[in-house]
Amino acid sequence: MRATLLYGAGDVRIETVPDAVLSAPTDALVRVTAACICGTDLWPYESMPAGGAPAPMGHELIGVVEDVGAEVTGVARGDVVVVPWFNSCGSCEFCREGLYTACPAGGMWGYGPLGGGQAEAIRVPFADGTLVKLPAATDPALLPSLLTLSDVLGTGHHAAVSGGVAPGTDVTVIGDGAVGLLAVLAARRLGAQRIILMGRHTARTDLGREFGATDVVAARGAEGIEALRELTGGLGTRVVIEAVGSRAAYEQALGVVRRGGTISRVGVPQYEEAPIGMGSLFTGNVRLTGGAAPTRAYAGELLPDILAGTIDPGRVFDVTTGLDGVPDGYRRMADRKSLKVLIRP
C-alpha cells in the first residue's frame, strides 16, 4: 500500500510500504477514505534531522472498517469510523473517565509499530477503545467536518472546555491555524460572548470571524499585547487559548490573560521551560491548563451538531489532494499558503 513518510526536514515522500494487516484480536483494519495534514506535522517537517529511519506521517483520519480481529465487538466490516489521533485501550481508569490520551497502553499514530494515517490503510489497535463509529448513510458532503472530530475540532473544543468557557465568557484565541479557528468555533458554541482572535493572516481571521470571533488583533508580541489590552480596558480576558505551541505564543498568553484567569494550551509546546513564577502566573492567580486533547471523549457531543449542520468545522480545509499531492500539501501549509490540506488517498 502507499503511505506518507518523512525522511527529514522538507523531505516528504509517498512510498509503497507493506500492507497494513491485523496482528492482534483487538485490531481493526481501516481503509482510509480521508486524512489530513496537521499543524503538528509541520514541526518535524521543519526540523527533523535527515539520515534516520523515516517517520510514518498522519494522525487524523476517517475510513471504512475492512476487517476486525476476533475480539472486536464495537465495529464491523463496512462501518465508517473516525480514527482519533491517539489510540486508547478503552478499559483502563483513564479511558473510563474519558482522558483517553492518558491511556498508558495507547499511543499516537506513526510512532513505534503504528503506521501513519496519511496512507491507504492503517491497523488500529484497541479498535473498540479507539474508533468512533459514524451513523450509516452519513451524507458524504459532511466528510470534511466529520474528519475534524479526529483531532482538530476536538482539540479546539478541548481548549475551550479546559479553559472553562461558558455562556458569557470573554476569550482570546492566540493562533489563526486550524486549531485556533476551531477553538473560536468551540468557544462560540459554548456560549462565549466576546472572542478576540490573534492572528495575522487575513483569509484565516476572516474565517475566524465567520466561526464567531468578535474582534481580530493582527499584531503580535508586545504590540499585540498592548492592542488586546486596549480592547479589554487594560485587563485582558478571563480565558486565553494558546493554539500555537511556541514559547512566544505562551508569552503572549501571559500578556493578555486577566488576573484570576486561565491560559488553556493545546498547541504542542515546542519548549519545556517557561515563566510560571511571581512575574507571570503566580501573583495574579492565573491557571494554566489544557494539554493533549482526548478527542474521542468529545465526539459524542460534537457529532450531532455536525450531522445537524449547526457547525461546519470542515471549512478549515482549503485544499483537497490525493496521496501524490501530499508533499506539495506540506510545502503549502509550511509556507502558510494553505490553511489545512485534506487528503483522499
Next chain:
Amino acid sequence: MRATLLYGAGDVRIETVPDAVLSAPTDALVRVTAACICGTDLWPYESMPAGGAPAPMGHELIGVVEDVGAEVTGVARGDVVVVPWFNSCGSCEFCREGLYTACPAGGMWGYGPLGGGQAEAIRVPFADGTLVKLPAATDPALLPSLLTLSDVLGTGHHAAVSGGVAPGTDVTVIGDGAVGLLAVLAARRLGAQRIILMGRHTARTDLGREFGATDVVAARGAEGIEALRELTGGLGTRVVIEAVGSRAAYEQALGVVRRGGTISRVGVPQYEEAPIGMGSLFTGNVRLTGGAAPTRAYAGELLPDILAGTIDPGRVFDVTTGLDGVPDGYRRMADRKSLKVLIRP
C-alpha cells in the same frame, strides 16, 4: 513605636520608628495585639543583601482599631480586626469578585509606604476594603487560631480550593511548614479522603496527622516520588498542593501528580522558569493553579469553624514571644527549631 526591621540576611532588629498615624480618610490605625513570622519572611531573612534600606517585616496580624479616618464606615474604635496579609481597596472589580490580591491599588505590608505587622501598630489603608471585623467578646484563647485567618490558614484553604479538593479527593501536600499543615487541615475540612503529607520533620508531620493527613512520606526528590507512587498504585494523586515555593518542590509536584490532575501552588515561587512542556504538564493534561491567596475572601467561611472550635489552626504556633524575642524567633524558624512564632507586641 517599636517595629521589626530586616537589614540583611540574618540581621533582624527591633527598633523605634515613627509612630503609625492616619494619613488618608480611608485609613485605620490598628494597635497590634498579635502577629507572627511567616515562612515567606524566611526567604529575605536568608538572602537579603545588606547595605540597603531596612525592610519593615510582618504581614500577618490581628489588632484593635485605635482610630479611623473620616470615610471609614465598616470598623470603629475598639473593634478587634484581622488584618489580611494584603490590603485591598474593596471596590474594584477584582475586589468585588473576591480576588483581593489582584487589587491594583492594594499591596503587601512592608512594601512602599506601608509598615510591617511585626510592630506595635500599623496604618491600614482602605480599612473598609481590607479589615475583617471579629465578633465582640471573642474568647481570647481563640486568638492564635483567629490570627491564621490573616494568611496561613487562608492560604492553605486557597491551595485546597484552587486545587479543586472536594469530598473524596485524594491529595498530596508537599511541605510540612505551617502552610502545608493548614493545607492538610483545609483539605480535610473540604472532605478529602486521602491526604498524603510529604515532609521530613516528625513533630510537624505528627501535627499534620492530627490535622487530617492519612499518610506521611518523609523522603524527598526521586525517592519521595517513588514512595508516593507506591502508595498510589503508581499513579500519583489527583490534587497536589505545593506549599514550599522552591523549584525542587515544584518538580516533586510534577512527579507525584496524577495524569489529568492539578498542581496547586501557594508557596511563593523562588524561581521564575520551570518545566511546563511535553515532559511535564502538557502530555498528561496536568493543570497548574493557585497563587497569592485572597485570604480576606475566605474569612467569612472559615471564621465560624474557628469560633465553634471545629478547627484549631492556631496549633501551628509552637512559640510565643514579645517583640524582643522576634530576632530569636527568626533564627529558630530558619533553623527549623520552631514551626511558627507568635508575637505579642
